[in-house]
Amino acid sequence: NAGVMQNPRHLVRRRGQEARLRCSPMKGHSHVYWYRQLPEEGLKFMVYLQKENIIDESGMPKERFSAEFPKEGPSILRIQQVVRGDSAAYFCASSPQKSRGSTDTQYFGPGTRLTVL
Amino acid sequence: AQKVTQAQTEISVVEKEDVTLDCVYETRDTTYYLFWYKQPPSGELVFLIRRNSFDEQNEISGRYSWNFQKSTSSFNFTITASQVVDSAVYFCALSEPRILFSGGYNKLIFGAGTRLAVHP
Numbered sequence: 001n002a003g004v005m006q007n008p009r010h011l012v013r014r015r016g017q018e019a020r021l022r023c024s025p026m027k028g029h030s031h032v033y034w035y036r037q038l039p040e041e042g043l044k045f046m047v048y049l050q051k052e053n054i055i056d057e058s059g060m061p062k063e064r065f066s067a068e069f070p071k072e073g074p075s076i077l078r079i080q081q082v083v084r085g086d087s088a089a090y091f092c093a094s095s096p097q098k099s100r101g102s103t104d105t106q107y108f109g110p111g112t113r114l115t116v117l
Numbered sequence: 118a119q120k121v122t123q124a125q126t127e128i129s130v131v132e133k134e135d136v137t138l139d140c141v142y143e144t145r146d147t148t149y150y151l152f153w154y155k156q157p158p159s160g161e162l163v164f165l166i167r168r169n170s171f172d173e174q175n176e177i178s179g180r181y182s183w184n185f186q187k188s189t190s191s192f193n194f195t196i197t198a199s200q201v202v203d204s205a206v207y208f209c210a211l212s213e214p215r216i217l218f219s220g221g222y223n224k225l226i227f228g229a230g231t232r233l234a235v236h237p
Contacts (some may be wrong), residue, residue: 031222042121042208042227043162055222056215091162095222106225107161108154 006110025094123228140209
């Protein structure tokens with residue numbers, strides 16, 4: 001079974017460019033989470049998506065950041081007009097669909113390290 | 118507010134020593150989950166354990182053991198007879214379960230991590 005896949009693993013952008021980060025969840029998983037890890041810090045929740053729906057984007061900056069999880073294809077985290085402060089590791093996690101009121105373990109991808117020059 | 122505190126920023130031990138990583142959490146939820154993840158130098162996050170708030174039994178998996186104490190809001194992680202391959206950053210995390218009509222999900226709140234260095 002393939003795990004959560006993220007690409008690219010490393011991404012370098014100049015200030016003002018756009019960054020697109022991709023995440024393919026584990027087979028059978030329909031929940032996707034994005035987290036950001038700033039240098040020397042723990043991970044911070046950004047957004048939670050199900051197929052074609054953003055459920056919770058309370059951790060995502062209001063401007064320049066967007067996320068999607070289309071019916072077909074990977075989840076995309078998009079950062080427009082990147083700034084140096086966006087340099088971080090961005091992790092995607094997936095978990096399976098569960099019944100109401102339950103929760104499940106999130107399995108993480110290897111992360112995308114974004115460097116903004 | 119929910120919060121996870123890992124007071125030990127860095128720990129350095131010599132191989133074969135036992136080491137305990139502390140984790141203290143705060144939550145108003147009565148139902149919650151606690152997790153430990155390992156982040157080796159390669160950078161990925163490896164799931165180690167998940168524990169729900171109703172299960173206070175300690176757990177042992179090989180050289181790893183976890184001590185969950187609700188009375189002190191702690192979920193400590195002990196590595197027995199540490200090895201160089203245990204060198205990594207270890208994160209404790211607390212989930213905020215959210216109920217939806219269509220199912221549940223949880224947002225993880227991570228501690229800042231403890232960097233463990235095991236020397237030969």
